Amino acid sequence: MDAVVKKKSIWRNIILFLAILGPGIITGSVDNDVGGITTYSVAGAEYGYNLLWTLIPAFIVLFVTQEMNARMGIVTGKGLADLIRENMGVKVTFFIFIFLLGADILNTMTEFSGVAGSMEIFHVSKYISVPLVAIGVWIMVVKGSYRIAEKIFLFFSLCLLVYIVAALMGHPDWKDIGKSMMKPEVETNFTYISMVIGVIGTTIAPWMQFYMQSAVIEKKLQIKDLKFSVLDVLVGCICTVVVAFFIIIACASTLHTNGTHINDASDAAAALEPLAGVLAAQVFAFGLFIASIFASVILPVATAFYVCEAFGFEAGIDKKWNEAPQFYWLYTAIIIISAGIILIPNVPLIQISLWSQRINGILLPVVLICMIIIVNKKEVMGNYVNKPISNIISWITIVILLALSATLVISLFQ
Amino acid sequence: MIETTTFYFSRVLGRKVISQTGEVIGKLQDILVNVQFQKPQVVAIKIKSGNKSKIVDFNNFKILKVDRQYVFKCYGTCNILEGVMENTLYLKNNVLDRQLVDIDGRKLVRVNDLRLAMLASGTFVLAVDVGFEGLLRRLGVAKPVKLLLDIFKTTLPNKMILWDEVETVDFGHAGIKLSSPFSKLSTLHVSDLADIIEDMDAKMQTDIFASLDEEKAADVLEELETDTQIHVIESMPIEKAADVLEKMPADEVADIFDEMEEEKVEKLLSEMDSEASEDIRELLKYEDNEIGSLMTTDFISFSKNMTVEAAINELRSLKPESDTIYYLYIVDEKDRFIATVSLRDIIISQPETKLSEIMSDKSIYVTDTDNVNSITEIISKYNLLAVPVVDKDKVMRGMIIIDDIVYNLLRSSRRRI
Numbered sequence: 001m002d003a004v005v006k007k008k009s010i011w012r013n014i015i016l017f018l019a020i021l022g023p024g025i026i027t028g029s030v031d032n033d034v035g036g037i038t039t040y041s042v043a044g045a046e047y048g049y050n051l052l053w054t055l056i057p058a059f060i061v062l063f064v065t066q067e068m069n070a071r072m073g074i075v076t077g078k079g080l081a082d083l084i085r086e087n088m089g090v091k092v093t094f095f096i097f098i099f100l101l102g103a104d105i106l107n108t109m110t111e112f113s114g115v116a117g118s119m120e121i122f123h124v125s126k127y128i129s130v131p132l133v134a135i136g137v138w139i140m141v142v143k144g145s146y147r148i149a150e151k152i153f154l155f156f157s158l159c160l161l162v163y164i165v166a167a168l169m170g171h172p173d174w175k176d177i178g179k180s181m182m183k184p185e186v187e188t189n190f191t192y193i194s195m196v197i198g199v200i201g202t203t204i205a206p207w208m209q210f211y212m213q214s215a216v217i218e219k220k221l222q223i224k225d226l227k228f229s230v231l232d233v234l235v236g237c238i239c240t241v242v243v244a245f246f247i248i249i250a251c252a253s254t255l256h257t258n259g260t261h262i263n264d265a266s267d268a269a270a271a272l273e274p275l276a277g278v279l280a281a282q283v284f285a286f287g288l289f290i291a292s293i294f295a296s297v298i299l300p301v302a303t304a305f306y307v308c309e310a311f312g313f314e315a316g317i318d319k320k321w322n323e324a325p326q327f328y329w330l331y332t333a334i335i336i337i338s339a340g341i342i343l344i345p346n347v348p349l350i351q352i353s354l355w356s357q358r359i360n361g362i363l364l365p366v367v368l369i370c371m372i373i374i375v376n377k378k379e380v381m382g383n384y385v386n387k388p389i390s391n392i393i394s395w396i397t398i399v400i401l402l403a404l405s406a407t408l409v410i411s412l413f414q
Numbered sequence: 415m416i417e418t419t420t421f422y423f424s425r426v427l428g429r430k431v432i433s434q435t436g437e438v439i440g441k442l443q444d445i446l447v448n449v450q451f452q453k454p455q456v457v458a459i460k461i462k463s464g465n466k467s468k469i470v471d472f473n474n475f476k477i478l479k480v481d482r483q484y485v486f487k488c489y490g491t492c493n494i495l496e497g498v499m500e501n502t503l504y505l506k507n508n509v510l511d512r513q514l515v516d517i518d519g520r521k522l523v524r525v526n527d528l529r530l531a532m533l534a535s536g537t538f539v540l541a542v543d544v545g546f547e548g549l550l551r552r553l554g555v556a557k558p559v560k561l562l563l564d565i566f567k568t569t570l571p572n573k574m575i576l577w578d579e580v581e582t583v584d585f586g587h588a589g590i591k592l593s594s595p596f597s598k599l600s601t602l603h604v605s606d607l608a609d610i611i612e613d614m615d616a617k618m619q620t621d622i623f624a625s626l627d628e629e630k631a632a633d634v635l636e637e638l639e640t641d642t643q644i645h646v647i648e649s650m651p652i653e654k655a656a657d658v659l660e661k662m663p664a665d666e667v668a669d670i671f672d673e674m675e676e677e678k679v680e681k682l683l684s685e686m687d688s689e690a691s692e693d694i695r696e697l698l699k700y701e702d703n704e705i706g707s708l709m710t711t712d713f714i715s716f717s718k719n720m721t722v723e724a725a726i727n728e729l730r731s732l733k734p735e736s737d738t739i740y741y742l743y744i745v746d747e748k749d750r751f752i753a754t755v756s757l758r759d760i761i762i763s764q765p766e767t768k769l770s771e772i773m774s775d776k777s778i779y780v781t782d783t784d785n786v787n788s789i790t791e792i793i794s795k796y797n798l799l800a801v802p803v804v805d806k807d808k809v810m811r812g813m814i815i816i817d818d819i820v821y822n823l824l825r826s827s828r829r830r831i
Contacts, residue, residue, distance in 0.1 A: 086511045220644075
C-alpha cells in the first residue's frame, strides 16, 4: 500500500468515525446526570482528592458494558428490552421492568430536583422552573424529532465541559491530585466503602444500557461500523470520567479544604459562592441545570419506550398518539408524577435519591447478567459472541458489582 | 384423567412427560411444529431430564389433564430424533415472545402465548395470543385478575390471531430452513409491507428481502425510507442488489445513491446493465437543487410525423408504467423537444391522423439545471401532472412527475423543522 492511499484511508476513517459518532458520547454525557453530579460533589467535598482513583475502575466497567451494548445493538438490530423479552421470558422481563420503571420515576424526580436546585442559585423559584421545564420537555419529545434532539444533545454534552472551568476557578493543587491518583489512601471504614460504591454505581445506571443500545439502532449502524462504534463508546466513556474528575476536583479544592459538608449538587453550587465566587457557583449551577434537562428529556421517554417494547405495545416518538396510546400515556404519567412530587413543599429529596440508588443497585446486576447470557448466545449474536477475554472482564465486573450492590443495598436498608 | 382438546402453550411448558407405565421421563422444554401445512402440526417435543435434553417423536404421545395439570404421556416407544429437521420451528425458541407479522392488522405483534388443539389427525397450533390476558397468564396471575375484574363486570382485553393470518419473520441466527418462508407477506400491499419492514430489526429486513423476487423487492424498496433502503441494499449480495435496482426508476436509484458511499455506488453501477447505469450516472451528475436531480428518465417520445395508429402500437409494445403513459412528447430527429400530446387526444383521434395535427401548440418545459423551486410554480400555474425536462440544447432529458415534487416538498419541509 503506498503512502497516498494510506493517507486517504486515514481521512476516510476520520470521516466515517464522525458519521458514527453520537450514541456513545450522548450516553456518556447523560451518565453525568443530577444523581451523578451529586455523588461526585459529595465525594469531593467529603474526601477531597482521595476518591479520584475510583474513576479508573468506573471507567473500565462503563466501557466493558457499553461496548457489549453497542455490539448487541449492531449485530441484532434489536433493543435490549426486546432481547431480554425474547431470551429470558416474561417473568424476568416483568421483574426488570417493574424495577426499571420505579427507579426511573425516582431518577426523573432527582433530575427535576436538579432543575429546581440549580435555578434557585439564579433566584428562580422551583414553582416556576420545574413546571416550565416539564412542559418544555414534554413538547420537545412529542412534537420534535430524534435527529434534531440528537444535535441538541451533542451541544448539551459540550456544555458539561463547564465543569472544567468550575474546577479551575477553585485553583486545585495539581501535585496533590497526581499523588492521590497514583497512591490513594484507601480507607476501610464503612462510609468510605459505600462512597466508592456510590461513585462506581452512579456511573453505570441500568437504564443507560437500554439507552445506549437503542441509540445505536436508531443510527442504523452496521457490522462494518463496529470498530468505529467501539471508538465512539470509548470517547463517550472518557467524557463521562473527565467530567466526573473535574466535578470532584471542583468540590475537593474548595469545599473539602474548608470543611464544608453538603447533601446534594445544588448545595455544592450554593456552598461554592462564598469560597470561589459568585461566578464559580453560577457556572456549577449552569452545568447542573444542563445535566438535569438533558436527563429529563431522555429518561422518561426512554423508560416509556422500553416498557412498551418489552410488553409488545406500540411505541416510538414517530407514532401518533392514537397509534401508541400506552406509550404516550406512560410517558406523560412519568413526567407529571416526577415533576408533581418535586413541587410538594418540603419533599424529602435525599430520601428520593437514596431510594433510586437502592433500586438501581438491585437492578444493575440482574440486567448485566441478562446481557452476558444473551451476548454469549450464538443463535442471537452469530459470530459476534463475546470473546473469552471480554467474558472474563464482564464476569469479574458482575461479581464485583454484585458484591458492591449487595453491600450498598444492605447498608441502605439498615 | 381426561384427554384434553385445546390448550395454551404456556400451560404445558415445563410439565411432566411420562412413559406408558407412568414413570417420569423429564419435563417439556419445547415443542417442534412443522409449518409446511396450513396449521403447524406438532411433530416432536423437546424433553429435559436433569441437564440433558432430547428431541422425541410426538407420534405416540397424548396430552392428558391429571389433577388439573397437563401431562404428556407416551404410549409405546418414544423415538429419539437427531439432526436438524427442515420446515420445523421450535415454539418456545422461535415463536414465543418473538415478533411476527399480523397480516390482517398489517403490523408487527409480539407473541404472548399460543393456542393449540388436539384433533384426531394430530395436534396443531390454532392461533397466537398477542393480548394482555396472555401476558398475565404467563405471569401466572390471569385467573385471579379475571376473578377480580368479574366483580366489576369487566373483562380483560384479549386478542387472538388465527395462525393463517400471521407470518413468522424473526429467526435471528438460529439457522432455520423453511421451504417457503414469508409466503404470506406477498398478499400485503407493497406500501403496507414497506411500513412493516421499517419497524423490523435489521436482521429480519435482510432475511425478508433475500426471499422476495426482484420485481417485488424493487417495488418494496421504492417505498422505504432512505436509511432503510441503504441498509437493505448493503445487506444484499451485490449481484442481487444490482438486479433489484435495475427494476427501479432511475431517479429513485439516484436518490438512494446520493446518500451512499461512492465506492459502493461505483461497484453497484458497474454490476448493473449499461442502459440502467447510464441513466443513473446521468442523474447523479446533477446537484441537489437542480431540476435534473428530481426528474425521471423514463418517458415516451414520438416523432411528429408518426400516425396515431403507429403511436398506439408503439405504446402497446412498450407497456409503459401508469406514471409515464399519460404524458407523451413529440421530439425532432435530434431528440429536441417540440410539443406535448395527451393520451386522450391520441385515443379519440382517427388512426391515420398525424401526431403533428393533434399535438398541443403551447409547450411548457423546464431546463435541467434550473432550480427545483421554480418547478412548483409551473406545475400549479398550468395544472400539470408532469413537465418535460430539456437540456441547454433543448434535447429532451426526462420529465418531472408531480409525485416527485410532492416528495421533494415534504422532504424540504421536514428539514426545516
